[in-house]
Amino acid sequence: MLTLDAVLNGLATAADEPAQLLPARQQMAFTLGFHIILVPFGVALTSLTLIAHYRGLRRGDSTALLLARRWSKAAAVLFAVGAVTGTVLTFELGVLWPGLMGTYGAAFGFPFSIEGLFFFLEAIFVSIYIYGWNRLPPWGHFWTGVPVSLSGIGGTASVVAANSWMNQPGGITMRDGKVVDVRPSEVFFNGAFWGETIHMLLAAYIVAGFTVASVYAVGLLRGRDNGYHRTGFLIGFVTAACLMPIQLFVGDTLARDVFNDEPAKFAAIEMVPTTDDHVPETLGGVLIDGEVRYGWQIPDLGSILADFSPSTTIKGLDAIPADVRPSDRTVSIVHLAFDVMVGTGTLLALLAAWFAWLWYRHRQVPRNRWFLRACAVSGLVAVICLESGWVVTEVGRQPWTVVGLLLTKDAVTTEGNIWALFACVLALYCAVAAAAIWVLRSMRRRWRAEGDDNVTVPYGPAPEPEPVAARPGPREQ
């Protein structure tokens, strides 16, 4: 078991690591982990909004229109926070990892320029869409939302291109430690690009879908059983539930790609100390002094999952040269994170199947309380799943920043007191998170109390009366 001692030992810096490494990694992990939660809402919540919006316009469904309008406002708040935390990440790449940006900026940097392009379009059309409610012609307004969803997808793909390049770098020629030639399409569409991108995009939609569904599941549980809550629940849940089986398939394929292309990461994921065939599948457990402890092992399953045969040989950690072998701690983190990701993902898939069964029997939004309770926590579970997936990717690459090319300890800055910076960032982000939650809750309170969003703006005059026709219909709350 992980005792406090082990944690403290883990926090102590290894002798050959620069002192900046641990705080820099912690800070990067924290800020990335924070930002990644916001991504689904920037990328996918807008799409869910458009689904509701389309339904509202097409069927004259005022409830769906009201939902779309409120979701777009929640998305706007989260998009704003996502934009600024994303900017912080661009700063951090330079401030914390000059070894990465200075040497590989020429290769690794340009996918970000494409991301910048998409982000620009997203920011422009988000504003038009959000501020366009009741001001632009209905269908014209709907179409201004479409570029938001599309550029969210394009932007995600571009950022993941940069990330996947760090996992499977290619397309560059090095001379004397400098990048002298770049083959852009090989950099962008690197070996890990498609798998990682599709996995992440699906994850974004699934997280957004379940989160939206869990909000309305809570409402349904509390007896607010009305069209507003049922529609909100259905749009979120059905989107996520339909994508869940695809995600399981993509994830499984991706794991086999990792087995073929990134054997070191696969050894960590499966926690395989020595190269062998008939490798068991280890569930849980940690690696201590190179030995698997406390895990539950299923004979041969590791080999079967890797390449459909118990005689498949899996490269173990011993195949990695000792000086770049990940530590026991790193391997344990990757392995447990992988278990958590697969475990939570499977639970979500089962939830989707449960829904399909209930729907098949009753043809309406299930009123089964245990089902709704499970849905109420599904958003949180999806976020945990997403986070652990990123832990697998990021920690799984260690001790490399760019696999085979750049060690993390060579990428990190030598400047400044990173612990102090990290403490400030931690405090700042906690405050922002608390404020964001507070604001979202107060928006909800306001919607519930007044049933309308057209209240005064900061220091503003009384709202002007709006044309009756453009207003959403009677409220069902």
Add this chain to the structure above:
Amino acid sequence: MQDTVAILLFVGVIAYALLGGADFGAGFWDLTAGGAERGRRPRHLIDTSIGPVWEANHTWLIYCLVILWSGFPTAFTAITTTLYLPLILAGLGIVLRGAAFAFRHNAMRTPEQRLYGALFAVSSVLTPYSFGAIAGAIASGRVPTGGNGNAVAGWNHPTSHLGGILAVVVCAYLAAVYLHVEARRADDPGLARYFRDRGLAAGVAAGAVSVAGIFVLHSDAERLFHDLSHVALPLVIGAAVCGIACMLLLLTDRRVLLRQTAAAAVALVVCGWGVAQYPYLLGTHLTLDEAASPRATLQVLIVVACVAGVTVLPSLILLFRLAGRGRLTIH
């Protein structure tokens, strides 16, 4: 090729100075607008005019960072490892400002709005100051090619402080002029006068700081001073002419070309900086040529910029036109 990318980078810097700068300046006026009751109307105008556009304006910063690190990675790391303190301050300001602005917009009670408003406003001064200081440090050659320059001395010197103060004043000036035009469009003569007075004051302050800057640069950054007074002299004079023209237009209550002259004055100053520094990227020691990425990366950046030209620019124009016509008013 690297010159083209450098020009693209500079276009971004100018756009950020003009658009992002005006948003920051609006924050400055928000800060100085007085108590909740007295500052209600100016704050409301600020809110409605930057609400729909600030996110797009903020994106120019990301554009600049991305072009800098992809096109000139060594210079990027030299800057980040030397000037990390002002960079962190700028980052802090950006987070507080963006978040606080979005939150204030949705907050319900006045105390909350006040808190977010104060954060928004303070960070609107902190961020341009930091960026100005960074520009001053780069221009005066305080960033060594290999990076890891002195973290404090790198930006704690007259040129940097001049850059910082000038940035804050210029942002305030731009914002006041823009808001003045905005108030006239909204048919609010009282507010128009309010921002006209502030525009004039900020314009005078910007002029005074610039004149003081001549002496500061003369003693602190000789090469920059030399090039500004030789190669870049036409641009500097142009900036001064535009600045004065804008002041006259403000004084005589004309609306035509008001924003254009204000923007041109600022853009010409930034251009002057760029021209004075050419062909160096870092002060006097690292040329664009030496800092540039391999050809293929530069090509990609140029292609991306061209694609942006045909996709982003029309979208931006659409956004500004909709916002300008009041089609995106807050509700």
